[in-house]
Amino acid sequence: MATQKYISIYTGAEIDQAITEMRGALSASNIVNDFSGGTTKVASAELAKILKGMIDTNNQPSNIKTQLLSVPDTHVLTDAEYAALGHLGRATSFRGSYNNAAARDTALTSEYVSYVGNEVTFIYDDGSGDSLSEFSRWNPNTLRWEKIQLYNAAGTPPQTIATASAYTLFSYRQARYNTMKALVSVSSADGTQRQIQEALITYVGTDTYISVYNEVGNASNLFNLTTSIASGYVNLIVNTTAANLVVTGRIIAMI
Numbered sequence: 001m002a003t004q005k006y007i008s009i010y011t012g013a014e015i016d017q018a019i020t021e022m023r024g025a026l027s028a029s030n031i032v033n034d035f036s037g038g039t040t041k042v043a044s045a046e047l048a049k050i051l052k053g054m055i056d057t058n059n060q061p062s063n064i065k066t067q068l069l070s071v072p073d074t075h076v077l078t079d080a081e082y083a084a085l086g087h088l089g090r091a092t093s094f095r096g097s098y099n100n101a102a103a104r105d106t107a108l109t110s111e112y113v114s115y116v117g118n119e120v121t122f123i124y125d126d127g128s129g130d131s132l133s134e135f136s137r138w139n140p141n142t143l144r145w146e147k148i149q150l151y152n153a154a155g156t157p158p159q160t161i162a163t164a165s166a167y168t169l170f171s172y173r174q175a176r177y178n179t180m181k182a183l184v185s186v187s188s189a190d191g192t193q194r195q196i197q198e199a200l201i202t203y204v205g206t207d208t209y210i211s212v213y214n215e216v217g218n219a220s221n222l223f224n225l226t227t228s229i230a231s232g233y234v235n236l237i238v239n240t241t242a243a244n245l246v247v248t249g250r251i252i253a254m255i
Helices: 010-021 045-057 063-067 079-086 101-114
Strands: 095-099 120-125 134-139 142-149 153-163 164-174 179-185 194-204 207-218 223-230 233-240 243-255
Touching: 045 063, 063 243, 079 120, 095 207, 101 120, 153 164, 164 179, 164 243, 179 223, 179 233, 194 233, 207 223
Parallel strands: 095 120
Antiparallel strands: 120 134, 134 142, 153 243, 164 233, 179 194, 179 243, 194 207, 223 233
């Protein structure tokens, strides 16, 4: 029987090299499509596709924000919120809050040369000794801070006076103001009677003066108003005429 011969296009050395390389080749069982791991395995192209999709999704700004918000005590501000906060910064009229005028001046003196008159600050202690706070506006003409008068905040909560007596409703420091305008209301405990008066109070030297006007209500004998000066303060006194009357008031203006 005749022997057939085959001639390879590869040399013997090339065939040996190919067989050697096959020993390190991966079989299908070494290509995985999951995240189980393994030092002798490789990820499939499909798994690489999934991983890329996850990376692309996580890189989207909306998803980054969602992840940040899921972290406790972490907050992400919107553009509108950042803009609102910006209105409280140095680029706006409000120039900050300070413990007192000295602290404010130390922080802002170098800026005063550029102020135009709409700059506002807040200080917790206005230096009067009365435990008052103060909003101030820069006056470019006088080159100083001037207090913004917010008198409508100077109201008193309803106070029940147990017996007919003299009750000091408001006091103001002589060194700071000379005149006060106030609204005073007194009513019975059940609210069936009420007497309201407006009053102007001032002083000259050691004498006080009061003008009462615009009285309204269905009663005219629940109280009367008097004034006094003591320890550098001018006092507005409500003299009630019966027990358990409810007194409240509001400062309308001071100069």
